[in-house]
Amino acid sequence: MAETQLTDKGCFISRDVKISILQDLCKYKSMKLIAEEHFVSSSTVSRVLRSTEIKISKKYLPRVLGIDEFKSLKSVDAAMSVNLVNNETGKVFDICTQKSNLRI
Structure with missing residues (x-):
């Protein structure tokens, strides 16, 4: 798998898209709408949200x-x-x- 500075290792979604998803999650928008606006699945939006979880x-x-x-x-x-x-x-x-x- 090719590596680039725009994405995390083994991931196809850029860090900028993930940051934009996080910014939209702070607003009153549904996860489905955020997924449609960023051309990703709802489960991807959920994974981005879970990545912010404090362990x-x-x-x-x-x-x-x-x-x-x-x-x-x-x-x-x-x-x-x-x-x-x-x-x-x-x-x-x-x-x-x-x-x-x-x-x-």
Whole structure:
């Protein structure tokens, strides 16, 4: 695969397009509209958004853990998701979704 200064290694979408997608994500636009405007797929827009996620160590549980379930979006495989929050700081600890093919 050819490498260039415009793209990341193994990627076909330029850094400038990714930056433009991030700027549009800060506005009140749907991911589908952003994808159409940048001639990429909706999953590419999702990947660009996920690339900004701050990775935190999850080797521990907060002292006080808040749990709240909510209806997931159509783009998520599961019908419901769970929001885990550190109740002392108010920060989101994790958002978990159940894959529809799992059996509990």
